[in-house]
Amino acid sequence: GAGVSQTPSNKVTEKGKYVELRCDPISGHTALYWYRQSLGQGPEFLIYFQGTGAADDSGLPNDRFFAVRPEGSVSTLKIQRTERGDSAVYLCASSLTPLTSGTPNTGELFFGEGSRLTVL
């Protein structure tokens, strides 16, 4: 697609339920990032994929959070046993190349519109 697409746009769930959030990056972008943004704050890094593999998942807050990217394009962020504190906007971003020094596209992250998760 023309841009990064995230679904659903909004998700309301009950505490304890399982949730999946989907990200469809720009075609050809090898790097994919998930961020979490709480109200009134900047984005917080969760996980970074290079191709199919999770190159860095150090930002995932606990083992209830998991993400996959099985074919190197679409990614799914999975949250088990949701808690009220998981309520936030989950942002996905992709880039043509990883954000490593020296690449011509350094810093050019393209974001989706996010998925707002509300846990009641």
Place this chain on the structure above:
Amino acid sequence: AQTVTQSQPEMSVQEAETVTLSCTYDTSESNYYLFWYKQPPSRQMILVIRQEAYKQQNATENRFSVNFQKAAKSFSLKISDSQLGDTAMYFCAFKDSNYQLIWGAGTKLIIKP
């Protein structure tokens, strides 16, 4: 650890005025990148402007320009001839040799007609 600080939670100016948003950061690195992103109510983050630390010349993009003071670790964004469409949250972000972006808490900018 690197940190990014935006000290202005909210700013408001009249349309066509010039406004400056401040950002300071802390790092021991010498080579890094700084960014300003805009987040309108649609929630989509949009890159406004980028500055490489090794470049002395301040970056400009049409009505947007930065004042990069490396020694002071300051990176402010100036918006000239502000427009109603500039109303949004503005985030300052930092990147060193790592691939992660470190973000400030944001400044809410309101352009009044």
